[in-house]
Amino acid sequence: MTSTFDLAGSLAVVTGASRGIGAGIALGLARAGADVVGVSRTGGDAEVAEAIRALGREYHSLSADLATLEGAHELVARLDELGRPVDILINNAGIAERAPAEEHTDRQWEHVVAVNLTAPFTLARELGARMLARGRGRIIFLASMMTFQGGRSVVSYAATKSGVAGVVHALANEWAGRGVNVNAIAPGYIETDLTSGSHADPERRQAFIERIPAGRWGTPDDLAGAAVFLSSPAGSYVHGVVLPVDGGWLVR
């Protein structure tokens, strides 16, 4: 009997697959049977490529600078050249620029908006149109606790992660009846390079642990189950959800 969480035969595109949460999700999707196209800026994804190929799945590595619209469009063109339709898009690549709001520069704002909001929407629109033409597809964005909260010294990040929820709601509303599911995962505090300023400092690390009901930082692997669920037949009636995977942070 086929598992409802089975992704065998699917092709998943994961942006930001070289490290952190993207690598954890890419590996999780591959364990569930998907072949993966991993996208990163630098192409430093040898480790995740090896792990996925060791599972017997295909792994294609593509580089793209998603801080520019040209980069996003070039990526779509290279995906078309693969000659195989994309079943799952994981819009994971993201950055944060830290500065108090009154000192947040134009460049910081524009950079964060470009990577966290404009590129994910552009990819969703382009690959979503191809999915709509086939009558099926899954698109998952990465939201954040900053979708729900303001944070400190991350105003552009909070704005983009709130914006992601708006895009997810709008796309789900337009596409749910046409076979394409659009949802988001909102990770809590996950140990990656992005959060090293907090988890690498023993005192700050401990302060977060005390605030997280689960009593620990999350790992990239903690996000894999939600990504598989939302990508699989088990998630076929789920549309427009922003799913917290946060060790209980939001209910504290």
Ligand SMILES: NC(=O)c1ccc[n+]([C@@H]2O[C@H](COP(=O)([O-])OP(=O)(O)OC[C@H]3O[C@@H](n4cnc5c(N)ncnc54)[C@H](OP(=O)(O)O)[C@@H]3O)[C@@H](O)[C@H]2O)c1
């Ligand atoms: N970590 C957390 O606690 C947390 C919490 C909530 C939400 N999130 C979200 O989860 C996602 C992944 O975060 P993470 O913590 O795993 O981050 P990370 O460890 O810093 O990894 C970021 C990934 O994004 C890629 N990337 C960055 N800028 C890019 C660009 N201009 N073009 C193409 N790729 C680019 C990086 O590629 P290179 O390796 O080539 O630079 C890398 O693969 C982000 O959307 C983030 O906002 C994270």
